[in-house]
Amino acid sequence: MIGDPAFIAEIKRLKLSANYASADAVRAAVEQAMTTLDAAGLAEVRDIALNRYYH
Amino acid sequence: MPVQKRNRGLLIFLVLGALAAAPMPARAADETARAFFQGKQIRFYTMGSPGGGYDAYMRALIPHLERKLGAKLIPTNEPGAGGLVAMNRMLSAAPDGLTILLVGGETLVTAQLYESPGVNYDVRKLTWLARVSNEAKVALLGPKSPYHSVADLKRSDKPVIWAASGKIDGNADFGALLVHALDVRSKIIAGYRGTADMNLAIQRGEVDGRVVSEEAAALYGPSGGMRVLVTLSRKRAEQFPDSPAIFEAASIGAAQARLIDWRAGIADLGRVLLVTPGTPQDRTDLRRRWPR
Numbered sequence: 001m002i003g004d005p006a007f008i009a010e011i012k013r014l015k016l017s018a019n020y021a022s023a024d025a026v027r028a029a030v031e032q033a034m035t036t037l038d039a040a041g042l043a044e045v046r047d048i049a050l051n052r053y054y055h
Numbered sequence: 056m057p058v059q060k061r062n063r064g065l066l067i068f069l070v071l072g073a074l075a076a077a078p079m080p081a082r083a084a085d086e087t088a089r090a091f092f093q094g095k096q097i098r099f100y101t102m103g104s105p106g107g108g109y110d111a112y113m114r115a116l117i118p119h120l121e122r123k124l125g126a127k128l129i130p131t132n133e134p135g136a137g138g139l140v141a142m143n144r145m146l147s148a149a150p151d152g153l154t155i156l157l158v159g160g161e162t163l164v165t166a167q168l169y170e171s172p173g174v175n176y177d178v179r180k181l182t183w184l185a186r187v188s189n190e191a192k193v194a195l196l197g198p199k200s201p202y203h204s205v206a207d208l209k210r211s212d213k214p215v216i217w218a219a220s221g222k223i224d225g226n227a228d229f230g231a232l233l234v235h236a237l238d239v240r241s242k243i244i245a246g247y248r249g250t251a252d253m254n255l256a257i258q259r260g261e262v263d264g265r266v267v268s269e270e271a272a273a274l275y276g277p278s279g280g281m282r283v284l285v286t287l288s289r290k291r292a293e294q295f296p297d298s299p300a301i302f303e304a305a306s307i308g309a310a311q312a313r314l315i316d317w318r319a320g321i322a323d324l325g326r327v328l329l330v331t332p333g334t335p336q337d338r339t340d341l342r343r344r345w346p347r
Contacts, residue, residue, distance in 0.1 A: 004119055006119070007115065007116070007119050010115045011112075011115055011188075014111050014115060015273075015274070016108070016111060016112060016115070016188065016270065017188050017190065017270065018187060018188050019186070019187075019188045019189050019325065020185060020186065020187070021185065021186035021189075021325075022185060022343070023183040023184055023185055023343050025186070026160065026183040026185065026186050026324065026327055027183055029160075029320060029321075029323065029324055030160070030164060030178050030179060030181075030183075030324070031179065032320060033164050033168075033178075033317070033320060033321045033324075034164070034167075034168070034178065034179060036317050036320075037317065042168065045168075045232070045314065046168075046169060046170075048231050048232060048235045048314075049169065049222070049227075049228035049231045049232060050169060050222050050223075050228070050231075052231065052235070053217075053230075053231050053234065053241050053242055053243040054222070054242075054243055054245065055242070
C-alpha cells in the first residue's frame, strides 16, 4: 500500500512524503535508541534536554 | 485396551495437535485474516488534530486500507500529550486487530527515555506494523532573528531564544542537544499552545526560532518569512538543499556528535503504524505485508 502508486500520488498531491520501513526495521531502530546510551549517558541527556536551557 | 494400540492413539493425538499448532502458510493465514476483517469496522486513531499532518496521513491511508481489507475504517483524532492520549486508546483496546494507530515513533521513545508522566508502555514490547514516513529535523529561524549562520549563533553574547510547546514535544529536546553540541548560549521557552502560537512568536521576534520537522518547515517557513539555518542530521534536508547539515556547519566533538547521531536516529523513526499488543499474528502479519 505504501508502495502503491495511487497512495504515492495522493501523498504527493498533499505535499507529504512516504518513506516505508518494515516492522523489523522499526524494531531495530527502537532497540538501538534504547540501548546506545548507558545510565550515565542517559542521565546527562535528561539534564541537557529537560533542565539546562530552562531558566 | 492393549498398550500398543493406546500408544498409537496417543501418537496420532500428538501429531494432530502439533499440526494444529504449527504456523499456517502465509497465504492461508492471509486468507484467514482477510475473512476476519471483511465487513468489520476498524478504529483508526491518530495523535494529530483534524487538518494537521498526522490527520492528513491517516486520511490518505484509509481508502487504501479499506480496499485491501474489505473493512470500514473509522478515523479518530486524539490529540494531546505528544501522542500519549492516542497511544493509551490503542493500548486499552481489545487485542482483536480492530484498532490501529498512527503516531510519532520519536515521541513514544523520547517520552519513555525522559520518564514522562503517563507513559505506561515499553517501546520494546510494542507491535509495530511499519513506518509510513520520516523527515529530518531542522532549526528554523524567524525574520527578526539576527542569526544567519551557525557561526552567528556561536558568536552571540546574548542567549538565543527558542520556542517549544513542551519539554518533551518531539522537538525541544533535540533543540537542547543541538545548542549543547554547538556550545551556544540558549534559552528555551516552553508552554506555547501549538504551532500557530509558536510561529506568531517567531514572526514577532519574541523568540529566534525553533526546531521542527523538515515537512513543517516547508509548509509554513517560507510563507512566514522564516529560514532553515541547519539540518540536525548527517545529510542536508531534501527540501532545503541550500542549508547545511549540522556537521558541515560546525566542528563538533565526538561525545556531542554521538548524542546528535543518537537523537537523529530516534527522529528517523518518523510516523509509525501500530496495533494493540496481543493481536493475533495473522491479522498483524497481513497488515505488515500491506505496504509492499
